[in-house]
Amino acid sequence: MTAESPVVAIRVEGLSHEFEGxxxxxxxxxxxxxxxxxxxxxxxxxxxxxxxxxxSGLLSPSEGLVEVGGVDVRKEPERARERLGFVFQYAALFDYLNVEENIAFGLRRKRGSTSAQIRETTERLLRLVHLEGAEKKLPSELSGGMRKRVGLARALAMTPDIVLYDEPTSGLDPVTAYSIDQLIVDTRRELGVTSVVVSHDLTSVMRVADRVAFLEAGRLTFFGAPEEFRKARRDAIEELVEKARAEAFLSGTFESQ
Ligand SMILES: Nc1ncnc2c1ncn2[C@@H]1O[C@H](COP(=O)(O)OP(=O)(O)O)[C@@H](O)[C@H]1O
Ligand SMILES: [Mg+2]
Structure with missing residues (x-):
């Protein structure tokens, strides 16, 4: 890899999808x-x-090419998924497993890791997501922000090249949202992963994004640097900020910490 020819991690070309026509x-x-x-x-x-x-290969699109790490996702979804981590909107942890067991879940199913290696990886990830001391807690004993951090650690345990995050900060108070943003940036810095983050939060976007993709009714109407996005699409941004505020108001209080 040279500075002049960066490696393409994700390539999407002519992607279209229909649900029931x-x-x-x-x-x-x-x-x-x-x-x-x-x-x-x-x-x-x-x-x-x-x-x-x-x-992620969870859905096969009606048309177009999707490639992650050089793998054609439509042709080889299983192989593509080996390179991907997915952090779901609602953390989706196993309720009956504690934090440590949730993080180690995939590792235990992978052949070739010893229990000492699993323990070491789990401890390193607990530190990365700032959950030292919480390893024996059950998901029901955690706050929304902590659950999201466990979800991230669990995805990272499988050493993905690419991590997909669906609204990782939605429903969180601004301080907790900031800590999740920081974690996304730290993860990139420490592990070099490529990240795709779905977000409503403009402050967070400006803080973490190298590139912004703006989808309007299924069409990509902007793709570029965050600063250009801010300049070019002031109208759309104001509308989004207004909608996000209304949604936060309607959904009541924030989930904290
Ligand atoms: N499984 C599905 N079956 C039918 N329609 C769906 C399905 N999933 C999403 N949609 C529709 O596709 C559109 C895009 O949804 P989605 O990708 O969830 O949007 P966003 O994440 O931007 O809110 C919406 O109109 C939604 O109702
Ligand atoms: Mg969504």
Whole structure:
């Protein structure tokens, strides 16, 4: 790898998807370089989660090419998934396993790791996500922010090259959201992973993004640097900020810590 020719980690070309005859993604194309953080923005229903599902191979798109780490996701979804980590919107932890067991879950199923190696990896990840001391707690004893951090540690345990995050800060108070953003940046710095983050939060976008993708009704209407996005799409941004505020108000109090 040289500075002049960065490695492409994700390539999407002419991606379209229909649900029951209705187009929810329309001719989407972009590339993400290795180690970059791409933030996907857009109003609710714009197709952000569908795009992540196509990247992860959980959904096979109606048309187009999706490649992660050089693997054609439509042809070899299993192989593509070996390179991917997925941090779901609602953490999706195993309720009956404690923090440590949740993080080690995938590792225990992978052949060739000794229990000493699993313990070492789990301890390192607990430190990375700042959950030292919480290893014996059950998900029900954790706050929303802590659950999201366990979800991230569990995804990272499988040493993915690419991590997909679906609204990792939604429903969190600003301080906790900031700590999750920091974690996304730290993860990139320490592990060199490429990240795709779906977010509504403009402050967070400006803080973490190398590239912004803006989806409007399934079409990619902007792709570029965050500063350009801010300048070019002031109208759309104001609308998003207004909607996010209204949603936060309607959903009541924030989940804290
Ligand atoms: N499994 C599904 N079946 C039918 N329609 C779906 C399905 N998943 C999503 N949709 C529709 O596709 C559109 C995009 O959804 P989604 O990707 O979840 O948007 P976002 O994550 O940006 O809010 C929405 O209109 C949604 O109702
Ligand atoms: Mg979504």
């Amino acid at each position: 209705r187009r929810v993604l329309e001719d989407v194309s972009f590339t993400v370089e290795e180690g970059q953080i791409l933030v996907v923005m857009g109003a609710s229903g714009g197709g952000k989660t569908t795009l992540l599902r196509c990247l």
